[in-house]
Amino acid sequence: MTKPLAGPQTLLRTLNSRAILEALAQRGPLTRAELMGETGLSRTAVTQVLRMLEAGDAVASAGVDRDTRGPAATRVSLHPRLGFAAAVHVDHYAMHVSLIDPTGTVRAAQDAPLGRVEERAVDIARMIADCAQTAPGRLRHAVVAMPGIVRPDGEIRDDQGPDGGAFRAALEGLLGCQVQVENDVNLAALAEAESGVGHDLESFTLLMIDQGLGAGTVLGGLLRRGFAGVSGEVQYLPQSPVPIGVPLINETVVEDLARSNGRDPADPLAVHLDACAAGDDAAQTMIDELARRLVLVAGSVTLVVDPEAFVLGGHAAHPCFFAAILRAAEAISHLLTLRFVPSAFGREATMIGAIGEATLALREREFTGILSGQSGILSGKYRVTR
Incomplete structure (x- = not known):
């Protein structure tokens, strides 16, 4: 028996x-x-x-x-005195900090203009310290969303070049906890996968336009970061007549298109999009060209990854841009069938993704500590750190 x-x-x-x-x-x-x-x-x-x-x-x-x-x-x-985590989003203009508890509830938040690169870690630590005055408990984990290439070891590669992991090491020293650095578009893709339009999709690629074009791909429910964190740098995909290595969509491209179409090159993309929506023909011509480039990027991704759909985030989700993308996709539909859907979270997707990742990490750290044999919870000896 x-x-x-x-x-x-x-x-x-x-x-x-x-x-x-x-x-x-x-x-x-x-x-x-x-x-x-x-x-x-x-x-x-x-x-x-x-x-x-x-x-x-x-x-x-x-x-x-x-x-x-x-x-x-x-x-x-x-x-209420269990630890908390920090979710941080550093974009091209500002820094955003949220302190969250194990339920994922935001207990405090703060925004500040983006300062000097060499002072970035100190600025973030100061913002977290200010928020912590109203949040009881101990900081256990921090997730920081950054633009640019982020290697699996936390090294950041941006316009200033690779930092050798210096930013993460400096922030960990200031905060006294583990710091997880992630690419901003990847975190936005995780937000869509967890509770956005990607939740019911087997696979999707998020295409987000901020200062440039970035992508985050989720296959079988898993985010694909790539071996060295380069996955998603789709704005450098070769595309005629753009020279190899030149971005397809970024601020410089927008300036050049504005200049050639008689619009103010100093205006950001958001201004041109609003003008397009208001019926400005020159702005419409600009957006049509940007949409054509994005659709060709999507076609290139499809030939390699073949996602179920493309989720459009950032400026790409603007109604005028979205309509132009659908027209450009229809023009090549005899070659490839591409499906596009707007993001559920818009420009908040990255912070939502950072909060989600920070919440999961905080729960794992707190609950493992509570339930481990060393903590003594099973014998009633565990006490939270105050």
């Missing part, structure tokens, strides 16, 4: 505890009955786990539920 599988009792308690912590992180304060429904655990198991977690200051009472029928029931939530 085959014996049933069995494991140590501590492993079962750990699995049950993790299930309850994840449910509280994803759903917020819950009653014991609601936790039973979320986890499938018995009332006895839920009660035992909550007793251990409460003893370790991992969860706390969150008031009484008086809205449901029957006797009032106490809700529990993650302890």
Whole structure:
């Protein structure tokens, strides 16, 4: 007779505890009955786990539920003094910081103009410190979204060249926690995959236009960063008559197109898009050319990756730009069928992606610490760092 599988009792308690912590992180304060429904655990198991977690200051009472029928029931939530994480977006003009708790709730936020490159780490650390004055707990993790090439080891390669990982090392030293540096378009793609228009797609490529054109590709639910982080630098794809190595879409290209079409080359792309929407023929000619280039990029990506759809972000999601893209795609539809959909989050996609990544990393770090044998939570000895 085959014996049933069995494991140590501590492993079962750990699995049950993790299930309850994840449910509280994803759903917020819950009653014991609601936790039973979320986890499938018995009332006895839920009660035992909550007793251990409460003893370790991992969860706390969150008031009484008086809205449901029957006797009032106490809700529990993650302890408000568990650690928090920072989500940072550094674009070409400004820096944006959000502090989040394990539920993904933003507890504090701050924006500031982009300063000097050599002072970037100090500026970000100062912004996080200012936000932390209103957020209890300890900073556990930071996710920083940056334009340019980001290697898997956190080295940034931008207009100033490779930094050898100096920025990440400096920020980790200032913050005293692990710092995860990611490409801004890749994080925007993760946001679309998790809760945007890419959620129901098996594969997609996000094409985002800010100062330039960048791409982020999700295949089978996984973001493809590439071996050295170069995946997505599609604005350098060869395209006649543009010389090899020259960007297809960036600020200089917009200036040149504006000049050749009798518009002010000092105006940013957003101004030309608004003029196009208002019926300006010269602006329409500019956008048509940019759309043609983007569609040819999409065609090149399709011949290699063949994604289910292309998600358009940044300026590419502007109604005037989107309409021009659809016309350009129709012109080559006899060769390739390309599907385009606008981003669900617009220009906020990168920060949403950074918040999502920071939340997942924070939960993993906090919950692993709570449930590890060294922490002592299973014997009621764990206490959160204040």
